Every structure is written in structure tokens, then in C-alpha cells.
Amino acid sequence: MKDFVYHKADNLPEAVALNAAYPDYPPLAGGTDLIVQWRSGIRKLDGVVDISCVDELKRIYDEKKEIEIGACATHSDIIGNAAVKKHLPLLVQACMSIGATQIQNRGTIGGNIMNASPAGDALPVLLIYDAEMLLQNVKGERWVPVRDFFKSYRETALESGELLAKIRFPKRDFFDYRGAYYKIGTRRAQAISKVSMCVMASVSHGAIKDIMISLGSMAPVPVRARGTEALLKGKVIDDNLIHTAERSLADEFNPIDDVRSTAQYRSYVCGALIVKFLRESRIKK
Amino acid sequence: MTKVVKKVQLNGVEKMVEASPESRLLDVIRLELNLTGTKEGCGEGECGACSILINDTLINSCLVLFGQLNDGDKILTVEGLGDAKHLTSLQECFITEGGTQCGMCTPGMLIAAHALLIKNPKPTREEIAEALAGNLCRCTGYKKIIDSVEKAAKIMRGES
């Protein structure tokens, strides 16, 4: 058996270089997934590239037209950031639903993305906010929009030698939108979600001008519910429409049974969540 | 793997610590530093028995590798609460309010509560429960732990 290899990057170029030089050693950031997988034997690990102390990767930049979040920003960093709170409130909600304080203080947004679990709590939010991922390797960098990023179950567009460095969110005018983030788990805290949903809608005079719905744990990757969105757009919210939305959303995906929940429950609940959202939207406006 | 040396502030005392970078901080604390107050309950960040503070931030020491520390990091374990002669109000209240039974979760609970009171000296019961949500206890049903933290906060504010 070989000795464990531990490389620690002190700055971004070093992180990119080490990551490229040692493709078999995964980047280590918060460790809340990687260390658990390693210790429990699910994942064999001969070495890591520790990027957890790279300052450039931890920062959150409030730019003119966008917010850029370093991949190693922790959930607590995001929750406590004023600009994120203002422009990306649903991301704050999602981060607050992740684990307990200890996990929020350590787990990173980049880790949540790169773990690429269909149950990743922040992932539906990325879809709604049209996030883009900055992937860097020694030769250069590229931006990949979130819709192209998650390929299939736990598989992403990241290529060997590339490192997720930043996540960019355009600052958009959501002034007349109402948004919500829902997570259903076994327990209130520290539970992996059975279903998560992020939804944002603009409702005027009882009619839906625009709506975006994204879901976690309903498919192998986080998904937008395009079918249901199309069905709802331009319609007046009434009991009939709410009922249609519930049925449509439950029918749009084929979730699976696993250790956390059943397909049937997931379908029921995502239907119920859209009902809740639409009813509240009707009351609000 | 060759060992590395880090200079840390351990419970207020500067210390050079030598260990393999891939060792869990929990193991370094228990085996190398002989501070066995920090406990291992699950090894997966679920139970919080290994909670410590790094630079006043609450973390699970089972999910941090020694290599991830930086020189100058401040580490606080249960042994660093109070001093040889005096218990902190939190420790006192865990005794008087029945906040400890088997005691296995107690060090982690104390550290998590300490982290809360640094940030929020006047927490509601709900906020206390929320702050302790990462720490499992099987004995108490949590009520007396929350009572203990509430009482300690009051004493620290000079209200009782």
C-alpha cells in the first residue's frame, strides 16, 4: 500500500497546477463530503490536493453586473454576505438548509456542486439564477452555464485537470418576482433532502407572467420543470390551474425509490409544494 | 507520509504540533495532544461530539484534516473552557440544571453552546435549539441542555 499524498495549495495558480498534475487526487475543500466518503470506505483515496486555504477561492465578489462566489466559500460565508442576501436570497435559504452549524461552517458551495448529488441542496437554486461555473486548468479557463454543467448522475462537464474556481450569478431584476426554496427531509436539520424545490414567479393581477421551477432529487441531476412552467405561463391562478400544476409536476419526472424516500412520496410532495407556492402567490398579489 | 509541523494556539497556549497532514484533527487532538475531552461519536459529522472551535468557528474535528490547519490558528477544546480553578457559567449550569447525563455529548454541546454565546449573548430557546442541532444527545431529550444554556446566558448577562 502506498503512502498517502498530501499537497497543499497556497494560492490559485498553485491549486490549478497541483490539480492538473495529480488528476487522481481530488481537491479537498470543506471535506464534509470527501472525508466522510473516504473514511466510510465508499471512496478510495490515495491523496488529496488541499485547496481549502486558498484565499482567492474563498472570496465573494460583489461586481457591478454579477456576484461571483469562490468555490471554497462556505455556506456560512454565503449566509452572512450582504450582497448575496440582497441579490440571491434563495441561495441563502438553500445554504441555511444544509446541515447544522458545524457543516455550514465547513462545507463549501464548490463542494456541493462538485459532489453533484441529485440531492445537493444548493443546486436547484443555481438553475433558477442561471449560474455559470468558472473552470480553470493550466492552459486557461472557460465558463460553463449550469444547464450544461450537470451531465448525468454524479457526472459534470468538468474535465480532467480542470478545477471549479468560481460560480458567477448575473444580477437580474427580480423586482416583481416572488421566490421560494423548499426542502423536505426526514428531520428538520441535518438531513439529506427527499425533495427540494426552488421556484420563482412573477404574478400580476392574478395571472402568472413568468415562472421558473427547479427540483432536486426528482431526476439524476437537478432539473427545471419546463413542461409545467410552460403550462402555467400566462394563466390566471385559480383552483383549476393549481390542480393542473400539481398533477403536471408530479407527472413530469420519474424519481426513484432510495434509502431516503420513495418515488411516490417524491411525486406527491413536489406536487404539494407547487400547490402551496401558487396558493400563497394568489393571496399575496 | 512525512509529518508536518504547525504552530497553533491551543486553548490559549502556543504549541508546535507535529502530525501527518492526512490525520484527522480529532485524532491529533486525542492521540498526539492527549486531550481526550473531545469525543468521537460517528466520524461523519452527524453527531457533533468532536466539536471544537477553530478561530472561533464551530466545526467537527472529525471532518478536518491536520494539513488543513494554518500556522497561527486558534483551537479551543473543552479543556480550554474555564481554568483550573474556575468553571465557566456554561459548565456550572450544565451541572446545576442537569444538562449532563452520560456525558459523552457534553464536551461538544458545551463548545457549540460557547460558540453560540460568543455571537449571540441573548438567545431565545429556539435559537439555542437551532445552534445545538448538530449535536446529538440520546440521554436528556435536550430540554435540560437548553435550560442549562439559557441559564448560563442569563448569568453571563448579569441577570441572575
Add this chain to the structure above:
Amino acid sequence: MVKRIDAYEKVTGKAIYADDLKFDRMCYAAPLHSEYASAKILDIDTSRALAFKGVIEVITADDVPGSIRVGGLVPDQYVLSDREVRFYGDVVALVVAESAEIARKALSLIKVDYKPLKPILSPQDGLNAKPVHDFQKNNVVEHFKVRHGDTKKGYKACESIVEEDFETQFIEHSYMEPESCIAIPNPDGSVTVHGGMQHPFTTRRYTAKATGLPLAKVQIIQTTLGGGFGGRDDTIAVICARAAILALKVNRPVKITYTRDESMRESYKRHPFFTKYKAGIDKNGKFKAMDVDFLADAGPYCAVSPFVIWRPTVQCTGPYIVPNVRCDSRAVYTNNTPTGAMRGFGTPQQVFANESFVDICAEKAGMDPLKFRKLNFFRQGVTTHTEQKFDKHKVSIEEVTDKALKEIDWKKKFKICSRGKPDKYDYLFGIGFATSYRGVSLGAEGNDFCSALVNIQPDASILLEVGVSENGQGLKTAMVRILAGELGVEDERIHFIDTDTSSIPDGGPTVASRGTLVGGNAVVDAAKGIRKMMRPVLKELIGASKKQYLYKSGKIKNPDTKKSVSFEKAVLACHNKKMYLHALGTFSGPDVGWDETRGRGNAYFTYVYACQACELTVNAKTGKVKVGKVVAAHEVGKSINPQMSVGQIFGGIVMGLGFALTEQVRHKDGIIQDVNFNTYKIPRSIDAPEMTAILVENPDPAGPWGAKSLGEPTNELMGAAVANAIYYATGVRFKKTPITSDDIKKAICSK
């Protein structure tokens, strides 16, 4: 307020649990678990592991010097599996190395050839399958019966007959400290084991058997225990035996500390029960006949399964008068994870079924659940279905029920239950309760005796050792409190010594909520011995008296002359007279008995009573349950330390909520699925409801200072209380635990 005497070391991190101990030249061992639920072992190749750098030794079944099989009732548990594995947590080999990490790494280098067999996955399957053990005729571990009156005749007189099936799950104790122990070989050939176990004497028996040493050469010292709840008996005992074998073999101290995954994979669980209740009710709403059938999954090892099904057999009717009763209880071998003692000991399963059933019966009889219960409750002096007359203790079932329901305002809230109609926010409200009676201590299932050693030093400080042990519940504090009271001294004067098997006689297991009762009585007896010894000296110091001298506030007083002497002076005087103030106190339980063929007898010498009520809301959209408030009233005889009693109640309630709603150890083809707290969901701080505890005191003549017991009844009622409340909220009756949000949502949707 009485402080816990061990609280200081616990809040400073100074308390020493087994894994905190270090010894010179200590090495570390790790277990290789089976890969199948059932398989023949064809070959084990340990050579590559042995060659791994840092590995000291690898052992398999061939290296066990003594008996390969151990067990309390039936020696059917393998110290190491020899030719066959019987569940997924069986241990096939052990590696001992210079560090725990090396030992675990080397495990993967051991090659085991298996021939998989078809596993038995349920007790129903077990009834007709080939025996798990070739020395058994069939898979029935035990079958208990109650035959009281004539049920057939009873049903004839009935207006309605109700019949329901119930099912409960595997529950993991979830003590926060995983198993840990250190075995130290001594130069004289004996072995000392330090470890966290509930019953050091079981560990000693297992270790002696497995090592081939006599009991006197095995010393077990109990370390601070990170929770027990009944779960630290057989599994830790076998782990200690393995550590001892290794220590003797490599002649170095050997530590074994389990990871949580290893602990949950190997340690025994609470028995799942499949329960059938059938009852006949006459036109006045009274029970006339009852049939009960319990079928329990024992896993591959007997452990204490017979006792676990015996208790619910005795208590099968609940606290109700039923003139004609038939009960059959069977525990059956399977290849699932073994099952054994857990807080409640068969009753959380039985009370869940029984008290859900009673609510169903009440509805059938057209009565509210309180009125129906009151009509059928035990009364003072009743002769129960096991033909025991309840005249030596106060029957307080009605008292606890009234107190609990008044506190939670049940009458008013029962009327406003949603019964399936959600409010405009989509919430459903419900309130429910459950009641129970419970035999105290082991009863006719075991020999109820215990001892205590009191040793007074020349400076009047006192050493106390008791044959039952501290499990984290506060036993030390209660024992010290009792002795301090008996000798009229302050608690601080007494030093409690953790159980050491080489210095105190076996006091029987600290189970069945018996610690306070048997240990306390032994302490009272030892104190009596000390006082008797001191009498002649006191006569010289403060004059003769026909009456008892009074021990109070650090003084001993002659009740006639009013002359007094300080405790310290009296002790010193005894010492100067060459007198050893050293007494062994004993307690042996009042006579109990059980006729197995008909299921009758004085099963327990006294009983406790309890009622727990809860209110909750169900989110009709997600099926999620939020328990808002719980009130628990427990009759305890007398509380030695009210703060700790109340703490036991709160802990029991929250553990009960986990049983009712979120906890389950699942198996897939016999392979355990839940091995850590990521999927095994015990309640967290934010899941805990608002709780009120009511201690009802009716001092019992059999208990020390009138005290009975408390640990377990607190944990047996929440299942039914929650199921009943969910019924009045949703209109759906759930007969299987845990009642998950998935199940509730599904039921609401398909209604």
C-alpha cells in the same frame, strides 16, 4: 437540588471513557465482518494481512483458546465465526497492529472464501426454515403462554369483537459512545479488561469462557459509560473477550474501539415485533376476552430474547381487567441483526400495539378513549390475568392518567381534533395518549439479588461500591444519596467506586430499571450493618439506649439522653478499638414465581404506572409530523433525586418519539442498511417538543425509601400516544412503526 456526583468531570472533559485510556506498549485491534447474512466459510487466508507493515497478529476462530461459543441463556454466539456466518455483523477475523488505522487497512488483505446460503429474513420464514444452529431442533427460541379463563366463552358474551395486526421495527440504541475496551495481560497469567459495559459480570463470564481462564483470573473494570439503554451487554462482552484473547496472545495491552459503522453493523437491536390483538367487548364497553400473539425477530443469537418476550406476555392486556385471556409469544431465529435488551424490554412494542388497539376498541364501543379506559382499568386489589393479586402496592393507573390529561387539557383539545379535515393552512391537529403498568426489576425472569460494600476510613470518609453499575442514568448519585441519608452525613464524604468484578459480588445486570431498587436496598442493608457495628462504641461515647441511635447532620445522637457525638469522632473511636467499619449489604428480591405451562404467578413483586399524552400537527401537504407538547405522569414510588428522575423522563420521551416517527434499522436481504446517523435518524434538539414531567409518589414497601424505578417506562408509551394523536389528526390509523411522513402522505392521498 441534588447534583450529579460525576458532573464535574463530565463538563470539564476529564471523565475517562474506555477509548480515553492509554497503556504502555498498547496495540490496537479491528474486526473483519462477514460479507453475507448467511454463508459457509470455506477458507480464510490471513497471510497478506500478517505481512503488512505494522501488523502484529491476525486471529481467527482457530485461535480461541477456550469455548468458541458463549451466551447468557443459550451459548449460541460465536466469539469468532468458525465454519459459518449467521449475520452480516459476525466477526470472522481480528487484526491487531501498532495503530488502529493500520489494523483497519490490513483488514482488506484478508481473503475469505464464502459459499453463500439462503438467509432467513423474517421470524415468519424462520418458523418453517432449517434451523440457524444445527444443535437446535427448530428456530423457535422460546414460546411463552398465558391461559386464563375461557376466551371462547368470553367472546360469546360480547357485543363486538375487534381484531388488529401491528408491527414494529429494529431500533438501534444509539448510545453516543461506540463500543470500546482495553485488555491487559498480567504477569501472573490473569487478564484485566477496562471497558464501557452495562454489566461487568456478563463480560467476565464471556471472557473467562472464551479465554479458558477461571472467573477469578478475569478482572473487569467498568469505565465511564457513554450511554447504555440496554445495549451494552452481549456485544461489548464478546468484544472484551476478543480483546482478552488477543492480549494474552501478543502479551501486550490491546485496545478495540469500534467506529460507529462497525458498532451499528454488529451490535444487537430492539426486537421487531409482529403483534396480533383480538378482543371481545360487551354491551357495557367492558373487555370480556382477549387473544394476543407476539412474534419477535431474535436474529441469529438467543441473547436475552426469552426475557424480552416474557415481559410483554405478562403485561399483554395492559392495565385492564380482562376475565378471559390467551397469549402466545414466540421469539424466532433469523439471519437479521441480532436483537436483545433495549430500554423497555419488549414493552415499547407491546404498548404500541396494545394502546393503539385500546383506542380502536373504544371507538368501536362508541366511547371516548378515556371513558373506555376508566371502565376497564385495574382497580386496587384486582387479580390480574396472570392471577396475581395487586394488594401490596398502590394501583395508581387512574391517578397518573388523570394527572397527565388534566395537565395537557385533553378534554378540551380532544374535541377540536381535525379528524382528517385540514385547516386553511393545511395542518391537521391531534391529541393522543397511552397508559401502562409495568413490573419492576427482573421479576421471575431472573435471580434478583445485589450487594453493596461500605468501607469507612479512619478519617470518616467512605468508600461505596455496589453490584449494579452506572450507565449514565445517575445511579452513582442515587446510591450515594441513599447511603448519605442512612448515615446522616453529607454526600461529599462518600466516594463511589466504579464496578470492579474482582472486589464486589455479582449484583445482576443493571437492566429492567432495577438499579435504584436492588442497589439501593443493598446500600440500606450495608448501612444497617455499619450502624450495628458502631453500637458498642456509641454506648461508651453517648450512653446506652434501647432505641436506635439517630444519624443526622454529621452527628450521632442518643434519643434518650440527647447526648451526641460527631460522626468523625465516633468513627475514629471505632478505629482505635481495632474495629473495621466495613460491611457487605445484600438485597434479595421478595419471592416471585411463574408457572410456565399456564402462564400465571406473581411475576413481579411490585409495579409502576404511567401515562404519556402528546399533541401534534400533521402537515397535510408533506405528511410531516410536528409534536408540539408532551406531558408524562409517572408513578415512581419515591424519587431519590427529582431532577434526575425528570431528566430520565425527558430522555425517554424523545427516544420514544424517534421510535414512533423516524428511526428504523432496515435490512435488505439480511444486509443492514443503516449504519450511521446519516440515515438512522434519532431526534435532534430542534425535534424535541415542549415537555412536562409529573412525578407521582406512592412509596412502596419493597423499595429503598419507597423508591421503585423509572428508566424504562418513560420509553414505552410514545409509540401509541403518537399513533393515537395522528389518528385523531388525520383519520388514518397507522399500525406500523415508524410512522414516516412518506406513509402519512401516501395514506392521506389515497383516502
